[in-house]
Amino acid sequence: MERTHFNGTLRLENVGEEVTLLGWVANRRNLGSLLFIDLRDTTGIVQLRTSEPEKFPDVRNEYVIEAKGTVVKKDQPNKALPTGDIEIALSSIKVISKAETTPFIIADKSDALEDTRLKYRYLDLRRPILQKNLRLRAKIAKVWREYLDERGFTEIETPILNLSSPEGARDYLVPSRVHPGAFYALPQSPQLWKQLLMLGGMERYYQVAKCFRDEDLRADRQPEFTQLDAEMSFMDQDQVLSLMEGFLKRLFKETIDVDIELPLRRMKYWDAMDIYGSDKPDTRFDLKLQDIKSYMTPTEFGGFGAYVKGIVVPGVAAETSRKVIDSLSEEARKYRLKGVFVLKFLNGALEGSFLKFLTPEQQKGLVEGLGLKDGDILVFASHDDRRVIDFGLGAIRSLYGRQLGYVRPDTYDLLWVVDFPMFDPVEGQPGLYSAEHHPFTRPRDEDLPLLDTNPEEALAYAYDIVINGYEAGGGTLRIYDHDTQWKIFKLLGLSDEDVAEKFGWFIDAFRYGAPPHGGIAFGMDRLAMILNQTENIRDVIAFPKNLQATDPTSKAPQKVSQEQLDILGISVKE
Numbered sequence: 001m002e003r004t005h006f007n008g009t010l011r012l013e014n015v016g017e018e019v020t021l022l023g024w025v026a027n028r029r030n031l032g033s034l035l036f037i038d039l040r041d042t043t044g045i046v047q048l049r050t051s052e053p054e055k056f057p058d059v060r061n062e063y064v065i066e067a068k069g070t071v072v073k074k075d076q077p078n079k080a081l082p083t084g085d086i087e088i089a090l091s092s093i094k095v096i097s098k099a100e101t102t103p104f105i106i107a108d109k110s111d112a113l114e115d116t117r118l119k120y121r122y123l124d125l126r127r128p129i130l131q132k133n134l135r136l137r138a139k140i141a142k143v144w145r146e147y148l149d150e151r152g153f154t155e156i157e158t159p160i161l162n163l164s165s166p167e168g169a170r171d172y173l174v175p176s177r178v179h180p181g182a183f184y185a186l187p188q189s190p191q192l193w194k195q196l197l198m199l200g201g202m203e204r205y206y207q208v209a210k211c212f213r214d215e216d217l218r219a220d221r222q223p224e225f226t227q228l229d230a231e232m233s234f235m236d237q238d239q240v241l242s243l244m245e246g247f248l249k250r251l252f253k254e255t256i257d258v259d260i261e262l263p264l265r266r267m268k269y270w271d272a273m274d275i276y277g278s279d280k281p282d283t284r285f286d287l288k289l290q291d292i293k294s295y296m297t298p299t300e301f302g303g304f305g306a307y308v309k310g311i312v313v314p315g316v317a318a319e320t321s322r323k324v325i326d327s328l329s330e331e332a333r334k335y336r337l338k339g340v341f342v343l344k345f346l347n348g349a350l351e352g353s354f355l356k357f358l359t360p361e362q363q364k365g366l367v368e369g370l371g372l373k374d375g376d377i378l379v380f381a382s383h384d385d386r387r388v389i390d391f392g393l394g395a396i397r398s399l400y401g402r403q404l405g406y407v408r409p410d411t412y413d414l415l416w417v418v419d420f421p422m423f424d425p426v427e428g429q430p431g432l433y434s435a436e437h438h439p440f441t442r443p444r445d446e447d448l449p450l451l452d453t454n455p456e457e458a459l460a461y462a463y464d465i466v467i468n469g470y471e472a473g474g475g476t477l478r479i480y481d482h483d484t485q486w487k488i489f490k491l492l493g494l495s496d497e498d499v500a501e502k503f504g505w506f507i508d509a510f511r512y513g514a515p516p517h518g519g520i521a522f523g524m525d526r527l528a529m530i531l532n533q534t535e536n537i538r539d540v541i542a543f544p545k546n547l548q549a550t551d552p553t554s555k556a557p558q559k560v561s562q563e564q565l566d567i568l569g570i571s572v573k574e
């Protein structure tokens with residue numbers, strides 16, 4: 001099949017040329033004596049026309065056709081189309097394949113339900129916007145490869161069939177036929193393998209890696225996702241960060257032509273939490289958390305914990321009804337706060353049910369100290385656990401950031417969050433911890449003694465890249481010393497047998513000469529979302545799962561035959 005041009009590439013300079021075009025009928029308008037057809041291919045749409053419709057075969061939307069004709073200048077250009085200065089005076093049409101009426105109209109703006117679009121994803125993919133998203137996605141991987149290749153990194157594949165290990169999320173398991181009753185696990189990330197590559201002396205590795213986590217889904221999460229993964233030896237944290245921000249600069253330039261200024265800002269974890277109530281702060285807007293404990297040692301109110309913090313939201317007092325306050329409390333409860341209090345500042349005076357607990361002097365102190373202006377509200381809460389109050393108020397901050405239109409999708413805010421704690425205390429189990437990043441994260445040299453005394457205070461060589469309030473990637477320097485690694489496993493509550501069974505094969509490697517190393521993984525899907533300015537991860541994946549972790553196109557997962565189960569030695573509980 002010979003096409004002379006791609007449809008979307010035709011311009012005024014092609015006027016006079018005889019062309020043969022291929023594609024789908026995107027639209028046809030028959031005005032009696034005039035017939036117009038929009039012909040779509042992967043590069044765009046061009047208009048075909050004839051004043052003798054009766055000479056051509058009847059075509060309908062989504063027919064695949066071959067069209068021949070001459071490029072002519074349009075009397076009235078169509079500004080909405082890149083090809084709008086020209087059209088094709090038709091000489092022939094050949095129908096290659098007919099189409100039934102499609103379940104929804106194929107256009108960038110579609111009001112079809114997402115479920116329907118995903119069921120017929122191959123039709124959905126004909127929408128130019130989705131094709132644009134996927135092209136941009138492909139470019140991300142290309143820039144990643146080029147950038148690292150140029151710097152002496154080697155692309156290496158790591159296994160998909162792995163040992164199940166307690167690394168964070170739930171594993172997807174794959175039964176072994178050869179070893180009945182035994183299971184592989186799909187990789188949550190190539191973490192252990194990329195570290196072994198460093199122990200194997202490769203020094204600089206990268207991969208575009210498929211990862212799998214059996215977690216509940218959200219708008220920005222999928223059970224299978226892609227990481228831009230890298231690991232390198234003999235580099236300290238600053239070297240890793242500056243290498244990686246060089247990649248981000250190039251990525252933003254080459255994909256969306258945005259200039260990112262380097263070096264990127266670095267914010268300490270506890271500052272991010274303290275000020276923005278988040279370890280992935282969107283710093284495009286202020287609404288900072290403020291410590292207000294000193295203003296309100298309450299006279300009667302007895303329910304305050306160690307921390308009392310609030311945020312001042314400007315200009316919303318009038319619309320802050322009881323219902324709004326209840327919904328703020330509900331949001332806060334998701335983060336284990338009991339609820340929030342709200343004080344409004346209206347017509348020069350504070351209002352709110354909490355007022356009765358404050359003396360007139362305290363009220364004055366609050367208004368002056370926080371610089372409240374007419375129409376402001378103060379949303380505040382209290383708790384004994386620093387993380388709880390910060391995350392709770394941080395969520396309310398984000399809510400208002402969106403609601404008040406402070407976050408524009410076409411502005412970019414990149415920063416590193418650094419100095420994460422090594423551990424999260426496990427609630428209600430003193431002395432037990434979970435890893436803030438993962439168990440292979442190296443504590444800061446100066447904090448090593450804290451592992452024996454106050455592990456919760458130990459900070460790590462750990463860093464996250466935050467873009468517009470999304471965690472777009474993260475990594476750590478790794479422990480490269482056998483004994484420290486063992487100690488960390490113990491703090492995480494693993495028994496000697498657990499460590500030996502699950503990680504023995506891994507930490508043994510550290511006995512034979514281990515280079516200091518570290519790495520990072522970017523969430524490629526998240527990067528694609530940010531660069532494509534969409535908040536729906538399914539918009540940047542060709543064949544995504546829906547929120548029920550089902551593939552709506554093929555309907556996976558499904559039951560399998562008894563015979564298949566028998567071969568695997570598996571019986572399914574009803």
Ligand code: ASP
Nearest residue numbers: 189191475476519520521
């Ligand atoms: N494997 C880590 C993750 O998936 C990233 C890293 O530490 O390099 O989050």
